[in-house]
Amino acid sequence: QSALTQPASVSGSPGQSITISCTGTSSVVGTYNLVSWYQQHPGKAPKLMIYEGSQRPSGASNRFSGSKSGNTASLTISGLQAEDEADYYCCSYAGSGTLVFGGGTKLTVL
């Protein structure tokens, strides 16, 4: 299974907006609109923030939004807060019942 490519790190100041990209192949991200995004604080379990590309589960802040263009999915966090500092992972359905994660992006709130 091919991995998804994410930037290693992004940063932003409180109140700003940031976007994390997740690039896959045309046969993965490009074919299926089944990208999920997870937030993980140190020593904690991942938390679902976005599913099916742009859907937000109950319990996830509406400051989080997802989108897709071609082979790239994106997670945007608006109105950055200190509590948003965490690692973020994208995950896509890759066919034949398999999933693949991106390498993760460390978000630093300056």
Next chain:
Amino acid sequence: EVQLVESGGGLVQPGGSLRLSCAASGFTFSSYWMHWVRQAPGKGLVWVSRINSDGSGTSHADSVKGRFTISRDNAKSTLYLQMNSLRAEDTAVYYCAAGSGTRGDYWGQGTLVTVSS
């Protein structure tokens, strides 16, 4: 309250076996796909295996295919991962996750597996 509690992790020698369990409560276990995801120390998340809601379909990552087997007992609301022929590179925290299809709505806190002589 939704709970997923993993158990069965520990220290095992290379080539050895281990069976992980994930006990679920607070939701209708038999309606959800279940996944195992692992995270090596200081590294990212890696999908390992998934099983559909009635246990009739399973998939595994290439790195564990032929060595790991995922299964479930819906009567006991419990997910399993049988891990054989363990290697040093299998050392990780193993999380179970429950989801509607391909997503992970609920996650456990993880159990650490260390493969070392």
